[in-house]
Amino acid sequence: MLKTALQAFVTAVKGLTITLRHFFGARRSRREVDVRKASYFDQQEGVTTVQFPKTKMPIPEVARYQLDVEIDDCIVCDLCAKACPVDCITIDAVKATGVIGKTSDGSVKRLYAAKFDIDMAKCMYCGLCTVVCPTECITMTDQYDRSTFQLAELTYSFSDMTPEEVDARKQEWTRFQAEKEAAKHK
């Protein structure tokens, strides 16, 4: 019994010296050390806290965080919406009467993006949409710190068309269809 107690005492003292070392080690913060360096595991003491909003950890420019769409490069192929496992992307397309332009990589645009909404509250940050995108217009960014008072504010709209414009394009397409029909029956 006394032997156990003595051993407990000795191990307690050992533990206390470890915590004391950490206590005094807290006067400085840990430095960033390259993982490839042999001294990587040498830093045993020191504060690890990153005081988040004031200081931030370095992250890659294109990390697995919030999505961004370069709508000028989008050909409205709907592949991202189909790939999304949680259906957080909603796309409405309006057909154009002809070629409406080219994306920066040379793909031809034939559809207007009447609506391109991504619900970031639903998004699970898998990145599948960015993989399937043929023009690489949908990308993941380094933005991760976003909180809003309204849940709806987390639905990001990337379409740059106004409702009037959408209506105009729709009418244009209907007229074009009607003209084609008329031409067929002539």
Place this chain on the structure above:
Amino acid sequence: MAFYITYIGIGLALFGFIALFALAAVYAERKIAGFVQDRLGPMETGRYGSLQTLADILKLIQKEFITPAAADKVLFIAAPVIIFMAVFFGFIAMPWAPGWVPAALNIGLFYVLAVVSVDAIGILMAGWGSNNKFSLLGSLRAVAQIVSYEIPAGLALIAAVMVAQTLNMQEMVANQGIRATVPLHFLGVWEVTEIGGILAWNVFQAPHLLVAYVLFFIASLAECNRAPFDIPEAESELVGGFHTEYGGLRFAFLFLAEYAMMFLVAMIGVVVFLGGWNTPLPNIGALKLADWTTGVIWGFFWTLSKTLFFVGVQMWIRWTLPRLRADQLMTLCWKVLTPLGFLCMAISGIWRVMVMV
């Protein structure tokens, strides 16, 4: 009439001190916890989080009094008062500096031990009154623990009292330094009455008193329900132990009592074993360090700094050691500490008769 004003004034001063100490100690505790775990602790409220505990207490004061419907109302409401009062009354007999003691009782130490053990009743009332299984379990554990650990703590103190030959805490302190009225011997061989300092403290009067102090320190941790003996509050198993149902100001008082208890037991240890308001610096020849650093202001300084040091040690231990199981706790108390306490007491008796003559 002026009599009563003095009484009330001293009471208020002590309460003010305890409240301030609790605020500072909670902050220190959180900082120490942070540093030990390589974190920063509170950082947002005030500079380096220094206003955090003030904000906490303001929040607690504003909260509603909630009494559970099935609770025993009287016990539930009275418990925090009794728990706090038990600890608060303990401060009455504690000496702060030469001539500065709220009440120089001739049975001071006995009184403190007696009044502090009322704490157990308060905790039982809190647990039973809450009508909550976790509270009841917590309070049963707490009472079993406090009652058990009072024995080794008491024995360790008796070992020191047998050497000091007084229960008056002020006299006990005076006899551990250059103001001693009896001859002092370092480890029973070297006359140090004139030298004083750390050499004249009770822990060095007899070699076994150092063991007795360690015993007392361990037992005192258990008495104030501190880790590693915090099974009454065991958050991981018992929600919050006996204070599960308490909120607002009542919880604040339970918390205040806990920190006051920490200070009190640290202070008892300092007074009985570590020279109380006596300086640790000895007179060395012409360098009369002990003479220079003994006095009322110095007395306050030494009492406070020694006590706060041991409060710090209590916190350090809390954030290092894991909690003991209930059976391990009892084993440690009854099979290790109590026999050692008896041994210390027996050696004290022999020491008194054979060495100190």
